[in-house]
Amino acid sequence: MRHARYSWCVDNEVGHEIAEALGVLLRRTTRAQLHRQLTEGMGEGVDEVTYPVLSALARTGPRSAAELAPDVGIDRSGVTRRASRLEAAGLVRREADPEDRRAQLLVLTEQGRHTVAELRGRLAAHITASLADWPPGEAEAFARRLRRFTAEGPFA
Template sequence: MRCARYSCGVENEVGHEIADALGILLRRTTRTQLHRQLTEGMGEGVDEQTYPVLSALARTGPRSAADLAPDVGIDRSGVTRRASRLEAAGLIRREADPTDRRAHLLVLTDQGRLAVAELRTRLAAHITTSLSTWPPGEAETFAHHLRRFTTQGPFA
């Protein structure tokens, strides 16, 4: 176990370090406390289970439940149920697919768009306040690295 920082290129040490940090992040994420704090006061329909549906819809636009399922990681029926809850909360609505009359497209309502924006804003506020002590510029590089990691990394 030699010194890892600034070693030649990429070594396993870096992977372990990131793995540890991600493990912490996973744990902090798994505990739904932050999600609850973020979703507090929102509509009754949005929680840590329905949020991925909203987020995916906001990212990729209207899609069908079956199409959404692999992104959310659950069964199609689960997406259907979550969508029903979100529909009851008025955050999304089912729209008939014009090209296929048996398909239902899930599309965010204005309220749903506001909800996603609000959630993102709250999360950004949390992050921004805690990043205010970082040296100038490092937050930006971290943000770029994080984005690159999520888009081309093992979580892509």
């Protein structure tokens, strides 16, 4: 019985460690700081405020501001304001929703897709650089386990 209790405590400690690390990663200030670094020098309309909208559109495809809002973590009017900045920069365009002509979809332009590709490249390089001092194979193992955690863990 004592062994089972010890195992539960160790497992629970691991859960707390993971939860604490995720808390750091999920903080808005942490994300905003990363987005600021990634978007530096990207030009008009692309900054830490508009980055989440651009990134979400790349992940989800065309969406209305209302549909995109939960993915971005802001309300519809906030998405609309950010999308207007991205539209002015030529990265997003609005199209009539074929299923509801009253609604507008936000769609990445070709320039928007190129910008997202550059941002994703910057993010990958940033992550790779931060793992450069890890022992051989450890980063690869972490990547596999993180992918499994996101597929099978509490966020699946």
